[in-house]
Amino acid sequence: MNRLELFARDEHRCVYCGVVQDVADLSVDHVQPRARGGDGSHGNVVTACRGCNTLKASRSLAHYLAEHPEARRNFFQYARYVYPRHVRAVAEELARRGVGDVSTELVEGIRGQRRSEAIDT
Numbered sequence: 001m002n003r004l005e006l007f008a009r010d011e012h013r014c015v016y017c018g019v020v021q022d023v024a025d026l027s028v029d030h031v032q033p034r035a036r037g038g039d040g041s042h043g044n045v046v047t048a049c050r051g052c053n054t055l056k057a058s059r060s061l062a063h064y065l066a067e068h069p070e071a072r073r074n075f076f077q078y079a080r081y082v083y084p085r086h087v088r089a090v091a092e093e094l095a096r097r098g099v100g101d102v103s104t105e106l107v108e109g110i111r112g113q114r115r116s117e118a119i120d121t
């Protein structure tokens, strides 16, 4: 999947601020960083606007989400194509960081959506 296909899949919406933006303002963000063994497969990449990607910088996803409640809510709402194991890992790291508002229902909700989409196609 190339970057344009990724942006189309995510409907050109940044998963962190939730804003639909022009392709020129979008970037590819890796959920599991390449430095930590993450690859470019469809379940490890999300659409992020340049502003959010710059703000996130080199922090881990959980570190960034721990500091930005709105980005946290948006991520769990919009990043529904992310591999469930990556979503679980992020939720677990958030819990370790003392973030208590990531409910099991939210994480399971992402997985439920993925299941129903798999059945539809």
Ligand SMILES: [Zn+2]
Pocket: 014, 015, 016, 017, 018, 019, 048, 049, 050, 051, 052, 053
């Ligand atoms: Zn953004």
